[in-house]
Amino acid sequence: MSEHTPGPWNACELTGNRYPWAVGVRTDQCDTMQTPICFVEQSHIVGRGGANARLIAAAPETARQRDELLAALKAMMAMADRGPKPRKLDDAGTWRENDKLAWSLARAAIAKGEGREVPHETPA
Numbered sequence: 450m451s452e453h454t455p456g457p458w459n460a461c462e463l464t465g466n467r468y469p470w471a472v473g474v475r476t477d478q479c480d481t482m483q484t485p486i487c488f489v490e491q492s493h494i495v496g497r498g499g500a501n502a503r504l505i506a507a508a509p510e511t512a513r514q515r516d517e518l519l520a521a522l523k524a525m526m527a528m529a530d531r532g533p534k535p536r537k538l539d540d541a542g543t544w545r546e547n548d549k550l551a552w553s554l555a556r557a558a559i560a561k562g563e564g565r566e567v568p569h570e571t572p573a
Contacts, residue, residue: 456509
């Protein structure tokens with residue numbers, strides 16, 4: 450899979466266009482958008498087209514935050530492994546099982562965003 454167009458991106462409302470919203474590489478003004486990413490049609494539900502465009506425009510920042518969260522989770526798990534004794538959540542399971550579950554969910558979400566499939570594994 451190739452890399453996405455680097456961000457930041459912005460959502461711009463267009464006038465007199467078949468597609469009333471565009472998402473592209475951010476510039477100071479919408480009429481000078483450097484690299485269009487996509488055009489978004491207006492939904493039959495008022496305001497949804499703009500909301501969809503803003504969600505798409507947030508993708509590069511969301512991906513960066515996702516990667517930072519995964520790194521923090523990995524560091525937290527490594528620190529917990531060096532602790533004096535296993536942390537206990539309750540009688541149903543340990544914190545470590547929940548760490549593994551969070552790690553598995555994060556990896557599956559990242560893979561989906563990158564166009565890969567990594568099955569989500571539930572700790573035993």
